[in-house]
Each structure stands twice: as structure tokens, then as C-alpha cells.
Amino acid sequence: MADPKAIFERLKTLPDVTFHRxxxxxxxxxxxxxxxxxxxxSKIAVFEMPEDRAAALRQAPDVLIEPDRRxxxxxxxxxxxxxxxxxxxxxxxxxxxxxxxxxxxxxxxxVAGATVLVQGRNFPVQGITDxxxxxxxxxxxxxxxxxxxxYVRPASDYWERSIDRPRLSASEDNxxxxxxxxxxxPDFPSRQQFTWGQRAMxxxxxxxxxxxxxxxxxxxxxxxxxxxxxxxxxxxAGFDLVDRAGRHWDTDEVGHGTxxxxxxxxxxxxxxxxxxxxGAEIHVCKIFPGGRFSDLIEALDYCIQQKIDIVNLSLGxxxxxxxxxxxxxxxxxxxxxxIVAAGNVADQPVRFPGxxxxxxxxxxxxxxxxxxxxSNHAEAVIGQPTLxxxxxxxxxxxxxxxxxxxxxxxxxxxxxGGGYAALDGTSMAAPHVTGLAGLILAHRxxxxxxxxxxxxxxxxxxxxxxxxxxxxxxxxxxxxxAGLPDATQALGLAMAPAQIPRVAAPGAQVMTEVQxxxxxxxxAMERAGxxxxxxx
Numbered sequence: 001m002a003d004p005k006a007i008f009e010r011l012k013t014l015p016d017v018t019f020h021r022x023x024x025x026x027x028x029x030x031x032x033x034x035x036x037x038x039x040x041x042s043k044i045a046v047f048e049m050p051e052d053r054a055a056a057l058r059q060a061p062d063v064l065i066e067p068d069r070r071x072x073x074x075x076x077x078x079x080x081x082x083x084x085x086x087x088x089x090x091x092x093x094x095x096x097x098x099x100x101x102x103x104x105x106x107x108x109x110x111v112a113g114a115t116v117l118v119q120g121r122n123f124p125v126q127g128i129t130d131x132x133x134x135x136x137x138x139x140x141x142x143x144x145x146x147x148x149x150x151y152v153r154p155a156s157d158y159w160e161r162s163i164d165r166p167r168l169s170a171s172e173d174n175x176x177x178x179x180x181x182x183x184x185x186p187d188f189p190s191r192q193q194f195t196w197g198q199r200a201m202x203x204x205x206x207x208x209x210x211x212x213x214x215x216x217x218x219x220x221x222x223x224x225x226x227x228x229x230x231x232x233x234x235x236x237a238g239f240d241l242v243d244r245a246g247r248h249w250d251t252d253e254v255g256h257g258t259x260x261x262x263x264x265x266x267x268x269x270x271x272x273x274x275x276x277x278x279g280a281e282i283h284v285c286k287i288f289p290g291g292r293f294s295d296l297i298e299a300l301d302y303c304i305q306q307k308i309d310i311v312n313l314s315l316g317x318x319x320x321x322x323x324x325x326x327x328x329x330x331x332x333x334x335x336x337x338x339i340v341a342a343g344n345v346a347d348q349p350v351r352f353p354g355x356x357x358x359x360x361x362x363x364x365x366x367x368x369x370x371x372x373x374x375s376n377h378a379e380a381v382i383g384q385p386t387l388x389x390x391x392x393x394x395x396x397x398x399x400x401x402x403x404x405x406x407x408x409x410x411x412x413x414x415x416x417g418g419g420y421a422a423l424d425g426t427s428m429a430a431p432h433v434t435g436l437a438g439l440i441l442a443h444r445x446x447x448x449x450x451x452x453x454x455x456x457x458x459x460x461x462x463x464x465x466x467x468x469x470x471x472x473x474x475x476x477x478x479x480x481x482a483g484l485p486d487a488t489q490a491l492g493l494a495m496a497p498a499q500i501p502r503v504a505a506p507g508a509q510v511m512t513e514v515q516x517x518x519x520x521x522x523x524a525m526e527r528a529g530x531x532x533x534x535x536x
Contacts, residue, residue, distance in 0.1 A: 004043045007063060011047055020046040023297050025326060044323055046294045066322060071291045071315045073222065073256045073427055097139040101174045103152055104133050111178055113155035121146045134173075144168035151376060152176055156419025159183065162376045179372060181412060181420060188412075189272040189420055196370045197263075197407025197432055200390070202487040203276055208268075210491065212277025212438040217264060218308045219431075220299045220315065221257030222288035225416040226250040228258060230266040230273060238284035239302045241295045249286040252416045256288065259423055260314050262414030263431040264438070272420065273413060276435025277442070283308060291315065297327045304334045309441055312434040313340040313359070314427035316351030329358050335454025337461050339434045341426035343397035350401040360437075360462050361401050363479060364393035364408025364429040365472075371410035371422065380409045380424055386474050390484070396426055398478035403462070404469050405480040406432040433465065433485060440464050440490050446500075460500075464490055467500045 012019045022045045046068055049057075058065050099118065103111045110133025117126040120142030127135040139147075150163045158178040168174050182188045194204045223242075226235050227250075238249030252258045265282050266275035283306060285299035296315075303311050311331070328338055338359040343351030354361040364380075368389035371377035382394040393409050408429030415421045440461060441447050451457040468490035469483035488494040 004045075008043075008045050011045075011057075014049075014053070016050055016053055018048040020048060021294075022046075023294060023323075024301060025323070025330070044297075064322070066293075067319075068292045068294050069317050069319060069321070071287070071293065071296060071317050073254065073288060073315050095141055095143070097143055097170050098136055099139060099144065099168060099170060099174060100134065100136045100172075101127075101129070101150075101176060102132075102134050103129050103154070103176050103178060105158065105180060106177055110134065111154050111158060114158075114178075115153045115155075116176075117149075117151040117153070118147060119149040119151070121148065144170050150176070152178065153376075154178055154421070156415050156417060156421045157181060159372050159422060160375045160377070161372070162374060162379070181422065183372070184370065185412065192268070192270050192272060192274055195263075195273055195407075195412050196367055197411050197428075198276065200367060200407050201432060201436060201485055202489075203436075206439070206487050206491060206493060210439055210443050211268075211279030212265075212435070212442045213279035215277065215280045215310070215438040215442045216283065216306065216308045217277065217280050217310045217312065217434060217438055218283040218285055218299075218303045218306070219257055219260055219264070219312050220285040220287060220296065220303075221260055221312070222254035223249050223252040223257050223286035224261045224284045225252045225258045225414070225418075228262070228414045228416070228418055229271065230262055230269065230275075230414045231258070232267070234265055234267055234278070235261065235282045235284055237281075237306075238286065239299065240286045241298055242286050242288070242290065249284045252286075254288050255415045255421075256314065256427065257284065257286070258416050259411075259413045259421065260312060260427065260431045262420075263411065263428065264312065264435045266414060276432065277438035280438045280442070288315075293317070293321045293324050296324055300327045300331050300336070303336050304331055307334075308336050310434055310437050311336055311338045312431055313338055313353065314425075314430045316341060316343045316354060318351065320352040320355065324353060325356055325358075328353055328356060332358050332458050333453075333455050335457055337437060337458045339430050339437060341430040342399075342402055344395045344425050344427070345397055346395050348397050350397045350399045354397070355399070355401050357401075360403045360433065360465060361481070362426060362430045362433050363398070363402045363405040363481065364396040364424070364426045365390050365405045365475070365480070365484065366393055366409025366424075367391070367407070375410070377410040377422065377424060383474075383476075386472070390472065392472075392475040392479040393424070393426075395424065396429075396479065400478060402478060402481040403466060404433060404482050404485055405429070405472065405475070406485065436485055436487055436490060437461055437465060439487065443491055445492075464500050 011017050057063050101116050103114045112131045114129045122141040125137045127137045129135045150166045153160045240249040264275050266273045268274050268278045287295040340354040340359045340361050342354045342361050342363045366380050368385045380393045381391050385391040406429035409424050410422045411428040412422045466482040469485050471483040472480040
């Protein structure tokens with residue numbers, strides 16, 4: 001095979017090609033070759049070039065090229081407001097109407113920073129409230145009578161609200177009242193408490209001395225607001241790939257990473273929420289906003305170098321990547337376990353990298369009576385809840401790649417600025433499993449023994465997570481995997497602890513390049529509407 005550096009240098013001389021950076025790939029272990037035995041490059045590089053140039057380069061035998069696709073932290077909330085049949089007239093294009101809203105708490109206090117989304121028969125419009133809770137939006141080709149839904153999503157501390165067929169006025173202020181989170185969580189946040197999701201997984205039933213001490217967990221996400229009261233002093237190490245200077249991983253412009261961090265490691269300080277592993281060592285790899293496959297590869301490199309035990313990946317993409325697949329397997333061989341969100345596209349195949357066989361993939365469930373009936377959280381309900389109120393989340397991706405299901409509807413956790421918010425998503429479900437995985441590594445005696453290799457340790461962790469689940473056959477195929485994990489079962493504290501299967505022989509731990517390629521191919525075929533039954 002040609003020298004990668006020589007190829008890179010030649011590409012740098014082309015006038016329509018811009019070089020960005022190089023990334024390292026392992027030259028050791030099972031992924032050093034394809035199934036054919038041909039040597040693989042030890043380096044990859046990120047170039048920007050026209051599509052026709054990339055197409056021409058793909059013909060070269062010594063070059064493997066794939067798009068550096070964007071990743072996303074999809075949020076089902078803003079797309080969940082359904083459009084109802086409307087008896088009113090359809091406004092003609094070109095008409096505009098202004099509407100004013102005041103969003104306030106029940107005590108009349110204006111709610112600042114709330115997103116107001118107005119969905120009509122034509123074009124949805126939105127705005128964000130000012131310090132007094134006021135916002136004006138301009139309808140395009142709609143009137144107050146054609147508005148189907150108004151959805152209000154507060155930045156923090158209140159429940160969201162969804163109003164179907166609202167009665168709106170173009171001449172007067174439209175007042176929308178929100179309920180505080182304490183409506184369903186008494187004395188919150190002044191009194192610390194477990195969330196419904198943590199209780200569903202039995203986190204409230206384990207000894208308070210089980211804190212995850214000694215375990216290293218990384219969140220590859222949008223950064224973390226380290227000044228939040230529940231996170232202050234908890235996170236001291238990180239890596240910033242957004243500004244490339246590595247200095248601002250301790251801020252979070254998106255809010256997603258801070259929410260995930262609260263579920264995993266919120267401080268045991270007597271207020272707000274308590275994380276599942278408040279004693280774990282937490283690292284932050286910031287790749288959002290704008291994260292791409294190359295950023296994920298670089299973040300995983302950081303995790304390998306830092307000897308991270310568990311990585312939370314509340315992210316995904318519509319298509320796969322050979323390079324990312326190889327890096328995740330490289331991480332697994334180094335002992336890094338990846339817990340991945342399944343994705344938030346209702347009834348669609350699991351998103352990449354959750355579609356890989358080398359990760360632990362988590363779908364989302366909800367529980368009745370844990371959110372207001374007039375919130376968008378209610379849109380997540382599908383089917384008849386179980387006797388104890390659990391239901392599969394409507395927005396969750398489905399498929400045989402699902403390993404388990406965890407709480408992901410109306411999950412209350414920390415958000416930037418010191419407040420708390422209730423969010424939906426498989427992104428919220430994955431951190432529950434990440435936290436439980438940290439407890440398992442820290443407190444199960446069988447993880448104190450030596451393993452044949454690091455990948456065996458990862459597989460053992462995945463086996464324990466699967467074995468501790470409560471089956472949920474009511475959810476139907478492809479929605480729950482092994483079921484809902486239970487912490488008392490996982491930690492051997494239950495009256496009848498779950499039986500953990502024996503780890504396979506070392507040879508079975510190797511995930512070959514061919515298997516990774518088949519997994520990526522299966523995912524692509526399913527998204528194209530083709531049968532993947534013959535891809536095994």
C-alpha cells in the first residue's frame with residue numbers, strides 16, 4: 001500500500017482541495033487488516049473538496065474516501081406538534097399577521113428564554129421570550145383562526161405546554177401560563193430527589209455508598225456548564241473540538257451535554273437531582289454544535305489515551321462510517337465501552353453508531369403520570385401502558401440492534417444557567433444506562449479480577465447490563481431489547497440475582513472488519529427500504 005503521507009502531500013497540492021487535519025488509526029489488533037488481509041492505513045486525513053474530485057479519487061486503489069458527515073443530537077420535541085385537520089379558511093400567500101404572547105408562571109412571573117412555536121396550516125414560526133416573558137411572532141399566510149398548535153418550551157424550571165386549536169387574538173396579548181416542575185416533583189429543587197427514571201431502574205434502592213468511585217466516564221456531547229450547582233467541582237477534565245483550542249469544554253451553548261451530565265453525575269449536595277454515579281471521574285469531549293464523524297474519531301482517541309471506562313454517545317447520524325466503526329472497535333479492544341442512543345426518528349431503523357454490534361444501544365420509554373397531560377411529553381405515548389405505567393416512546397428508533405430500553409420521556413436534569421428542564425429523547429435514556437454501567441464496574445466484585453483482554457471486560461459489562469433487565473414483551477419487537485435495566489439485579493443486591501452468562505472464548509471477542517462492514521451495510525439497506533435478511 002502507498003505511503004499515506006505521500007498521498008496526503010499530493011492532495012495538498014491540488015488547487016480545489018483544502019487540508020484540515022490528520023487523525024490516527026490503530027495499526028495493531030484485529031482491525032489492522034480487512035478480511036482479505038490487505039494492510040490498512042494507520043492515518044486518515046480530513047480534506048475539503050468538490051464532489052467530482054472525491055468521486056474521481058474513489059477510483060484509486062490506495063485511497064478510501066467517505067463523507068465527513070454531520071452528527072446530531074436530535075430533539076423530538078420541536079417536531080412533535082401535530083397538525084390537526086382545520087375547518088378554517090386557508091390564508092392566501094403574502095398575508096402576514098402579528099401575534100403577541102406573554103409566557104408566565106401561575107404566580108404571574110414572566111418566563112424568560114422560552115421558545116414559542118406556532119404551527120399553522122402553512123409556515124411554522126417561532127420566537128423566544130424576553131426578560132418579561134413577552135414575544136411577538138409574524139404569521140406568514142396564516143391567521144389566528146388557522147393556527148393548529150402553540151407549543152411553549154421553557155428554558156428551565158417549568159413544564160412545557162402544548163395547546164391544540166388555541167383561541168388566539170391578533171389585537172390583544174395572548175397569555176400562556178406554565179406550571180413549575182415542582183407541580184409533579186414536590187419541593188423541587190430545594191429538596192434533592194431521584195427522578196422517576198432513576199426510581200424506575202432501582203437507583204433509589206441501592207446503598208448510598210454505591211457512588212461509582214474509581215470509574216472514568218466520558219461524555220462526547222455539547223460540553224457541560226461546570227458552574228451549575230449540581231455539577232460544580234464534579235468535572236475537571238475535558239477536550240474541546242468546537243473551537244479547536246480545547247479551552248471551552250466547560251461551557252454548553254446547546255444544553256444537551258449538561259442535561260446528560262446531571263443524570264450521570266449530579267452532585268449529592270442536598271438540592272436538585274442526584275446523579276447515578278456522583279463519585280465517578282467525568283471527562284467532557286465537546287463536539288457540538290457542528291460535530292462530524294472526524295470529531296467523534298478524535299474524541300474517541302482522547303478516551304483511549306485517557307483510559308476511559310465508559311463513553312456516553314447521545315448522538316447519531318443517518319448513515320454509517322467505516323472509519324468511525326473501526327475507531328469504536330479500537331476503543332472496545334482498549335477496554336472502552338460505548339453506550340449509544342438509538343435515535344429519535346419514530347419507527348425508523350436505529351441510527352449510526354447505535355446500529356453497530358460493538359456498542360450497547362439504548363431505546364427510550366416513558367411512564368404515565370410523570371408529566372402534565374397538556375405537554376408535548378404526552379405525544380410520546382404509544383399503545384397501552386403496562387400495569388405499572390410504562391410505555392415505549394413513540395419517537396424512539398426501533399430494530400434488532402436495541403439492547404435495552406431506559407427512561408427517556410420527561411427526564412428532569414440540569415441545564416446551563418443553573419436551572420433544570422424536562423427533556424425527551426433516547427439521548428436522555430442512554431445516560432441512565434451509562435450511570436448504571438459505572439456502578440457495575442465500581443461495585444461488582446467480578447470486575448476486580450483480571451480479564452484475558454480489555455475487550456472481554458467490555459463484553460462482560462454488556463452481558464451484565466442485558467442480564468439485569470426486566471423483560472417488556474408488551475412493547476413489541478425491536479422496541480425494548482432485553483428490557484429495562486434494574487440496578488439491584490445488576491449489582492447482585494436483589495433477592496434472586498440475575499444469572500450472568502459466561503464470557504465467550506477470547507477468539508470470539510474479535511469483531512472483524514467484515515462484521516463491521518456488514519453491520520453498516522445492513523443499516524444502509526434498511527434505510528433504503530431493502531430487505532437485510534440475508535446480511536448476517
